[in-house]
Amino acid sequence: MMISDLSNKIQHKKANLAVIGLGYVGLPLACEFARVGFNVLGIDILDERVRRINKGDSPIKGIEPGLEDILAETVSKGTLRASLEYTDITDRDVILICVETPVGEDNMPHYDALRSALVSLGKLIKEGSLVIIESTIAPGTMQHLVKPVLEESSGLKLNEGFFLGNCPERVMPGKLLMNLRLLNRVVGGMTTETAEIMVKLYKHIVRADLDPVDCVTAELVKTVENTYRDVQIAFANEIALICEQVGGDVWKVRELVNKSPGRQMLYAGSGVGGPCIPKDPWLLASSVSGSQTPLSIIPAARNINDYMPTHMLNLIHAALAEHNRELAGAKIFIMGYAYMEETGETRNSPSQSLVYQLSDRQSQVIIHDPYVPQYQGSVLEMARDCDAAVLMVKHQFYQNLDLKTLRQVLRSGILVDGRSFFGVERANAAGLDYWVLGIARGVG
Ligand SMILES: NC(=O)c1ccc[n+]([C@@H]2O[C@H](COP(=O)([O-])OP(=O)(O)OC[C@H]3O[C@@H](n4cnc5c(N)ncnc54)[C@H](O)[C@@H]3O)[C@@H](O)[C@H]2O)c1
Structure with a gap:
């Protein structure tokens, strides 16, 4: 698929989305894209979480205004579904990765979850798709970890076989949906064209500045x-x-x-x-x-x-x-x-x-x-x-x-x-x- 086709699909909400990691960041994101009309597949490794989401029952703790309702509505409409199986990802045009990125006792990043998600995705990625990292990562990680791991696991070349960007999340528990809709975002692309397409995507759910960088x-x-x-x-x-x-x-x-x-x-x-x-x-x-x-x-x-x-x-x-x-x-x-x-x-x-x-x-x-x-x-x-x-x-x-x-x-x-x-x-x-x-x- 050409990047212009992907751009068109995104513009008209015809792109199939996947969200990997359905926690505090991934679940509201998946819900919002599904609410505005995208077909969204959520992937997580936690059986209980996937089961609850597919029943329209939010696993997020605390009070999250609106989230339960949107989840129940999008799941019942069939625009959002969750799965444990990466094999379901083969028809996805845009994949957003929202897994945890903790630091260890040594205060250094532990990217096991990110690496594992990238390797599982790389084996199945559809040619011409756009991969966006929403997780918080150290400066340089896109270039030195995400790009090589995805290239190696997929056998594809960046900007030829797939496109890559980083759109870090700014939400806070208690206000997940409100923050997602109303806070400004930086939208980082590995190329200017990728950043512009990402802006098009996020415009569907964000009513604030989207700064391409x-x-x-x-x-x-x-x-x-x-x-x-x-x-x-x-x-x-x-x-x-x-x-x-x-x-x-x-x-x-x-x-x-x-x-x-x-x-x-x-x-x-x-x-x-x-x-x-x-x-x-x-x-x-x-x-x-x-x-x-x-x-x-x-x-x-x-x-x-x-x-x-x-x-x-x-x-x-x-x-x-x-x-x-x-x-x-x-x-x-x-x-x-x-x-x-x-x-x-x-x-x-x-x-x-x-x-x-x-x-x-x-x-x-x-x-x-x-x-x-x-x-x-x-x-x-x-x-x-x-x-x-x-x-x-x-x-x-x-x-x-x-x-x-x-x-x-x-x-x-x-x-x-x-x-x-x-x-x-x-x-x-x-x-x-x-x-x-x-x-x-x-x-x-
Ligand atoms: N929680 C926040 O308020 C917040 C705000 C801004 C940014 N962030 C960043 O967003 C990222 C995600 O944070 P979170 O709070 O949503 O984490 P979380 O722990 O709530 O959710 C992560 C999810 O990813 C799943 N996961 C882990 N490995 C996986 C894999 N290989 N494949 C599929 N799913 C996998 C986990 O099971 C979990 O459900 C982190 O980088 C964090 O720093 C978090």
């Missing part, structure tokens, strides 16, 4: 935007640690700093988690590993943000000590286990790290999260007889918590707040011993 630029933009955020949060966290030492209040300091022109200091907090921000800076850094490029800000930011759950542990330890209690044997109630507010997504959550460290110190841990099924329940019942309550995630659910009753059910009346969520006045009025990350003892 080369692949390295697309890879850079994606990893840089998340690294930028990580570094900014790390800065706020470091200032929080300073404030605690010198008698300050980071929340007040931030507010007043931001009254100075051009300053946009972010919020400090009990840690950074999720499937992207903790690993994308390492993907970016990995692109220069082995070279003489000295990196300091990116690893330092990662280290500070990874340290914040340990800092929460230290605050809990200090609070208990004032009540003549030890971490060992203490019963600690954790509010929020997801990696951020209003989602049930727990990957790399700071609470996971805190719970692990508390358990290591022989504390007994009770966890509550309104969005994580195994941690649901009555907050006040679960907090009963605990030595300290700890707010890790500012789910709105906790806003109406009756702090006076919380004080009554807690054994030592300690509330440690990693997000400055409840406020000194409210907590003091309830008679709680209130510790806030970033506020020195005795301030406020």
Whole structure:
């Protein structure tokens, strides 16, 4: 097939699409393309996931407005179906790859899923098709991994037998569909013509800027935007640690700093988690590993943000000590286990790290999260007889918590707040011993 034929098919929604990897990124993407009229095949290696999708039942945790409905509708219409079989892919004109791209203990990318998807696809790819990587990858990966693996497994040549691009995803759990429709995207093609065809494709589902670029630029933009955020949060966290030492209040300091022109200091907090921000800076850094490029800000930011759950542990330890209690044997109630507010997504959550460290110190841990099924329940019942309550995630659910009753059910009346969520006045009025990350003892 000529590239102009592919372009026509895409323009008129006659191209058959496949989405490989039906997780947080792949499933909404498959649903959206199916909703606007494309025939979409989803491929995943998880039997349970494929089965649920084919029943119109979303496997994505947490609240995702619209997703369940679109999935049910497109599956029942037959425009979307999921499969475990790559052999179903032979009639696909466009294949979008959305598999996980984690980093390992060594902070280097582990592309096993991506490599495996490319090899399985390469063996069956239809000549003239367009392959788009939506997964987040280190700069240079399209050129040094995706292209050679696909060429070798398919026996075809790039830009002759198949076309290749990178359109990194920007969605966030809780807003998957809204983000997919309304956020600007960079659209990287291995050639200018490929990028232009990709823009045509994404125009069917995105109502925002689609900026055609080369692949390295697309890879850079994606990893840089998340690294930028990580570094900014790390800065706020470091200032929080300073404030605690010198008698300050980071929340007040931030507010007043931001009254100075051009300053946009972010919020400090009990840690950074999720499937992207903790690993994308390492993907970016990995692109220069082995070279003489000295990196300091990116690893330092990662280290500070990874340290914040340990800092929460230290605050809990200090609070208990004032009540003549030890971490060992203490019963600690954790509010929020997801990696951020209003989602049930727990990957790399700071609470996971805190719970692990508390358990290591022989504390007994009770966890509550309104969005994580195994941690649901009555907050006040679960907090009963605990030595300290700890707010890790500012789910709105906790806003109406009756702090006076919380004080009554807690054994030592300690509330440690990693997000400055409840406020000194409210907590003091309830008679709680209130510790806030970033506020020195005795301030406020
Ligand atoms: N989750 C987010 O909020 C988000 C946002 C932007 C970008 N990203 C990036 O998008 C990519 C996917 O992330 P995700 O959160 O959707 O991951 P995920 O773990 O939710 O989904 C990945 C899916 O791919 C499947 N898979 C793995 N190997 C496969 C293979 N060989 N063939 C077919 N399916 C396979 C897995 O079973 C899983 O269902 C990652 O690179 C991530 O960094 C994620």
